[in-house]
Amino acid sequence: MTRRIVILNSQPGNQGGALAAAFRRRGCEVSTYPLADIVFDTQQQSGLYFPGFGDDLPDAVLVRSVGAGTFEAVTRRLGVLHALRKLSVPVWNSAQAIERCVDKSMTTFLLKRAGLTTPPTFAVEGFPAAQEIAARELASTPLVLKPLFGSQGRGIRLVRSLADLPSPEEVDDTYYLQHYVPRSGPPFCDYRIFVCAGRIVDMMIRRGDNWITNIQKGAVPEIVPPEMRQRLGEMALAAAAAVEADFAGIDILPAMDGSLQVVEVNSMPAWSGLQTVAQADIADTIAEEMMRFLDERARLASLSLMPSSGEVSAVS
Secondary structure (H helix, E strand, C coil): CCCEEEEECCCCCHHHHHHHHHHHHCCCEEEEECHHHCEECCCCCCCEECCCCCCCCCCEEEECCCCCCCHHHHHHHHHHHHHHHHCCCCEECCHHHHHHHHCHHHHHHHHHHCCCCCCCEEEEECHHHHHHHHHHHCCCCCEEEECCCCCCCCCCEEECCHHHCCCHHHHCCEEEEEECCCCCCCCEEEEEEEEECCEEEEEEEEEECCCCCCHHHCCEEECCCHHHHHHHHHHHHHHHHHHCCCEEEEEEEECCCCCEEEEEEECCCCCHHHHCCCCCCHHHHHHHHHHHHHHHHHHHHHHHHCCCHHHHHHHC
16 A cells, blocks of 8 residues: 655755655655644544645654744644544644643753653743843853754853843743853854664764854764763653654753753754764654654554454354
8 A cells, every 4th residue: 555645844945855856765645734734624524734635644744943923833743743643543742742842941851750861941921020030140150042943053142241132022032041051162062863763863063163063053063982872862762752753953051061962852953964973864764764764653553453363263
């Protein structure tokens, strides 16, 4: 049976194309379009309409991006992913995992609950609350302010004094403040580890003159030394499990005191930089792991339909 896979991607590019090609090599029929194109339609038997599927649903869905939009639009799109779970359609990543990763305050909460080392963090509403925290914490450390929803290093700023706090209008009156992690540099570095289906796909060092060490900010990918890989891998797997992500990019900072600090879990990670130093074909690995998951799911479903030994003897 040909499996029908939908890749949800609002930003078509090389990585989405590589994913589609990897599934097609495995005999799948692949459709790619934005999550915004899926319709809640109560006249459909499932209650959802996928372009090109008629009354049917895909065998699995892979989310590359949710896409920019209003609060209402994004809420509806995540509702589609929640609905697919109710319909027993596998979605990588689930709406729950995406919500946990997009909201940095929830990510940090779950990392801490899982026992992972992560910098002290505060998320509050209102400028007075942010001022109170900053006045207290700045006595011992600078703070990093990040957008609650954001990626690729955009909107991050260093707070060294109360005057560095942005106005409520600049941050939608929501302040996510995290202790700055002192590191050697410049050049500065961090680690990005790519996890899929409970295993490490590959990892890289990102090194650059900017303390925000994203590839989009000019950092250069490097190979992680063998002696670091096990420790980083264990932390990354625990971080992905904490948010229940099927695949994720985990960001870890090497502090000057020798500790490793998990600072972010990205449920819709890019991998163009990582692929330049990775031994594995990342798109191919994601497709292979999803197919393995679907094979195992089908095997377990067939076993559940088999009569027990007692039922067989009774019929005979």
